[in-house]
Amino acid sequence: MRARQGAYGLAVMALTAVTLPAGAPTAPDAGPLAAARPLDAVVRGTKGADDPVDYAVAVDESASLGAGDLDREKEAVSAIALGEPSERSRMVVFGFADATKPDQSPVDEVCPMRQLDTVGREQIGQCAAALRQRTEAEGSGTDFISAVRQGVTRLKEASDPGRPRVLFLLTDGHLDVRDSYRYRELDEKTRDVQAAEDLAQALREAKDARVQIWPLGFGDDVDEERLADMAAAGYGAGCRNLPQTRPKGETVPGAEQLGQALQSAFAAARCLYRERGTQGRPPGDLQVRVSPLATEGTIVVAKGDPAVRATYYDPDGHEITESGGGDGGSSFEFTGRGKAVESLRITRPLAGHWRVHLDAPEGHRDRVASISALWRGAVRSDIRLEKPSPRAGQRTRVEVEVLTRDKVKLDERDLRGISVTGQLTGDGFSQKVPISLADDGKGQDERSADGVFSGAVTVPDRATGSLLFSTTVASVGLSPDTRSYPTLVSPENTTFDAVLDIPAAGVHPGGRVPGTLKVSNRGDTPHTVQLSVADAEGTGLSVGPARVVVEPGVARTVPITVEVAAEDGLGAPVDDDGTELGGKVIAVEGRRVLADAPLAITVSTVPSDLERFWDSWWKVIIPSAFALAAVVALLLSRRRINRLRIAPAGLLLELRDADATLVGSRKAKTGRGNWYEFDVVDTAGDNPRIERRPRGTYAVRRSLNGGVVLRISGQGERTLRFGEAVPLAGALSLHVAESNGRRPSENRATRTRSPEKRRTARRSTADPSTESYDNGAYPVGVPDPTDHPDL
Template sequence: MRCSEISGIRPGGKTALLLAVVVVLWTWLVVPSVGASARILEPEPAVGSADIVLLVDESSSLSTDDVRREREAAAVIALGEFAPASRVAVVGFGSDNGASGQSAVDVVCPPTIVATAQERQVLSDCIGRLRGRTAAEGDGTDHYAALSQAMSYLSGSAADQKMIFLLTDGRLDVGDSEAYGSTSSAEERNKVALEKVDETLAAARAKGVTVWPLGFGTVDRAQLDRFAAGGHQGSCGRGVAKPTATVIEGSGDVVWALLQAYRLGRCAGGGEPREVTLDPGATAETTVDIPLIATDGSIVVVKQDPRLAVEYVDPDGRAVPKNGTVDDSTFQVSGENGAVEALRVVNPKPGPWTVRLKSFPNLPRTTATAVVTWQGAVRAVLTVDPPSPTAGQEVAIALALRTRTRPITDPAALSGLDFAVDSGFAGPVTLTDDGRAPDTAAGDGIHTGRATVPADAKGDFEVTGTVSGVGIASDTRSVRVPIATGPPELSATTSLDDTEAAPGAAIDGVVEVANTSGRARRVRLQLADIAPGTLVSVPGDATTFDVPPAGRESRPFRLDFADATPLGVNSFTLVLVDDEVPEVVIHRRQFTVDVVRPTPYARIGVVGGGVLVAVAALVAFVVWRRRRDVRGLVLHLTDRGRPRGDLAAPEMPARRFRFAVEDHPGGPARLEHTDAADAYSLTRVGGALRLHHPTGEVRDFLLGDRVALAGELSLAVVDERAAVVDDVPTL
């Protein structure tokens, strides 16, 4: 539609209309909304593409069962590949011994994109053309010809990963092939072919192609190791195996051995194969587990008998469509008419999936096996605080992980992944998520470390963070950090009073700002890096506040979580900027909040009416207030391990316990109550404690833990509140 055709708009007003549209789009995309972050259009995380060539031995030494299992193994990989932009080729190989019509390679499936069910069905059908050769067809083992054919497909590939999987039941054998010397002996021909293999592997290494050999039967292990070591040596991260050869006794395990090699090469996760036995006319079930971190995957069923029917049931007990969408998940099946069937799932619901198989009365007794392979499309979130440090200053570097649907904080889901940061000046930074400084909360998925800017540093430096490992498509983020030329005029810290909230509820927090500029300043609180689904905001009247010309100012704020905020972990970054010059970032810190269902008190009113609602609300409020009341806390100060006295929180209800550590000349340090803004401040946070240092550092710790203060001083906190009877109303 042209602008002049829009009702109410004159042709001459097209410029004004376009300008208005531009302004609206600019405001939506770039300008922060009230209390919210700038909306930055960034592509959602996606699994990387792979270019895969399966080289399958067709020599005459293969039995009928060997060939069947090779076909199943090839189908498990081809149909189970989960990235729609990936490409798969299947090439059989033997040898060319000079007879008419012979070819060392047999391209049964040319490179095929696996975006649609139809394309994957083409692969399922053509894999069935793999066969065992006769002597008349050239039944040697020409690894060079096979690898050369694979490289002809992969040399110019732009895929994120390029892989060759070589299935063979013997060593290289081209003794009857005159292509390697018309008058040479068999030994000389094999030597020439092996030299050509080395040349091809060098090309593979240069082009970033990994080689994963799998041998069964009578194979030369050293030769296969040589093949694996000759190609590209990339892996899925530090501590993850590089390409290696796998050797098994017979073809019985070839399907699962190849699947394991594929997972290592593809940086994919997965479970163990689950086998069931079906009698004629019977139904059998098994389960496969899809973890929280998985965003793309395939449930593959080796049916052996194509006539078996398969149904897939999600963790909620719903049978999902084989093609279609349910909630946020999409499904696509292939291979239903073959011995191997696969259901590709995008954004699967995490948990145990049931695979239900049905036989029919006229079918023989058989076995079937189900297995799942998956990967998480992830995005790393990297922050540096302070965002503009001075030379010689220490910075806190935090790295977290989220998928396209949710933040990931579960230690089990993160186990095995590598969180790595390079500071740009001091090399690798040690990261932890154990709640020990500089990490502020254990197990929140935010891995934190420290680095010190060199004393002579100038200009800026780049901090790089990478999350990698088996089970995810690794992601790297970089932050350019400018070095301030003098002491910072403004510095800040932020903290939240709780790490849990209900949908539609709020969490209180505190921002503390130190001003050394000598003039009053105004700062603005913003939200950034908001996780998918997280609906959180700072009320508009609390986004900006004034800071006096000198000293430290402490201001409360509130985070509101919308009713539609999803249950579970939600994450975001709090950012404080100079309101006069918003591009000057003063402070940046990542947070995670667990959004949980409201307590039963909130629902009692449906049964008992307004009075019960009021009483329940009062109970909930008193319990909430008590969880944060610092009464009962007692501080115990030590100096080099020697006790230096204690200090109890005031008996008046309060959410903050402010105190100072006074160092008297000629006497020991001691604790004192104070109302000064630059004092230590202690609060309760859920079942833990949070200590705000006068320097702005924030530490979370548990009762009984010892926390370092200045010099050799340390502090422990006990709670004597348990002995007090609470005046909590009862229903």
């Protein structure tokens, strides 16, 4: 079956549908403004399962199709079966042409209604192979009337009338019943008129049966106008009559166009928004954007080859695996792994560009893969009036702000499909007054595409009492959100005013946000103001005091507090980055709204003890750390300088006999721990000498205070002046001098003797058996090869 799928198995989009409740009117005792659940509460209340759809696929078998067009139609049938995301959906497939004899049928049903589980999808591909192009003897015309009625009949036979019903018409769009047995007794003109009336009646029957018709055009000569008319005549009000989701006819000359058409149909059948992503061959990356409005959706990758491997990454770069991943606020479910089309269903998807990396072994990299996202979302809005209680005949500005789940800023793509409508009703006038609202930066709207839809309305002169401002936010893929702002017509000369001010703030669960209520009573009677939080039901927000009495002749500022519930009482999960809670605080007297103030509260998790310590002391810690680093650097620098100052390199070690005659010498070098370690050997013989030895009896280095430090094993350290004698065994003494400086002055008695005289002079104290110079000891005037390795 895979061999027959061909290129039309590409770019097929799946959908995970969620059922979101539409905004409902608030009960009369719910307060002065309609309240709505927070978006996260709406998400938790959804089904979270794929909505199944019933499909009928009618395949044109007439002679008007060109060579190869029927094969492409067969591939399209397989693409529909494979691309449909729900395994509970069902599908029937039949061919159609015409009947020219009484024993013929214009319809050729090749696949009875089957559930699209794994077996059903395979069977659809197999039985679609039985579709064939009709010969003239078999009836090769094009009878749309029979095709539409066959599809409607099979879809009405489904046991669940609540499922969406979709009829795909795969055809070139040319109605041809000139040889039809049904119209054999009519002349050509009457036949064409009657066929057109019969087709219109069949399409009305489809509309009454709530069957969506999606014509897909195949062939070189497609009647696009006919396809569009048939699509428009079927059922198109399944998504609250949103124009973006109405069926439409499309010509599909290639695999890409077919994939996009199927995506549109899959999305519209479930009232979902479709975001088209990129495409390319593996290895490589595909990207698709998920809107901040999405509360649940599916990212689908049409790989075209089951051997292609897909790895998913969220907008923050976290890899999504079978065991989880992402930002911790979303949940994931993979379907179709190892197949030509696979998908990732996401609840609470992170807004932004999702990336899928594709890889494939050699020989499986020739097919173009595509990525798309289908999603359904929830939106919450907030209605505000420039004049909370306008007078009759007064014009007031109206604002409606579209709010997302995480207060993520919407861009033009998100706002393009959103419409906001409004109306004003009230006492004293019977007609509804429309409110024109736009987010185009013109007229009453201050900034374009900022998510705030603005307009103005004039209260009728006849208004006498109650006023109700109502607005509705709607878009494809979104549950409509309706808001109401009830108030009273303000008297001509009011003597009582109120102003609310609540600044934006960030708090932890259980925290408080301060604000003020300014009141002025210039009359001679007391007024009672009631405070409450509107548009925030379930968010865990409350305001106090709930009631303020203002005596006559009093103007004062009353401190108020918005309290945030503990974390388990909030309507949305709280994370480290913070959760935005909106709504507004209103001040009312009776049914008259005196003032309102929008809320902008960011609630973040309670910090740990370490985080609180850091928040309290970071201004001290950071400068202290820099100061400490500077001190450490200074100490290290001084230590290095001192190490250089005490290094033994360059010191000259000399052995002298009893009459201060120089017996031997050695230049010190850098040693372990800045000590030059050595031993004095053969002190009683004819060849006393200094030999460098690690961990020797003696060690020498410079002193910071001048001179040198001599360390003798078992005796400790002592400081010497340059040239000072240190007695050794055998009437020898050790002297230390600077090799690059002047040696201590020598008198006549300390001048160097020849080796022969030295041996003679020492025979009284030295061992007469040794007269040779051992390795490492050299008389003055004989170079030491350890100091001159090139000798």
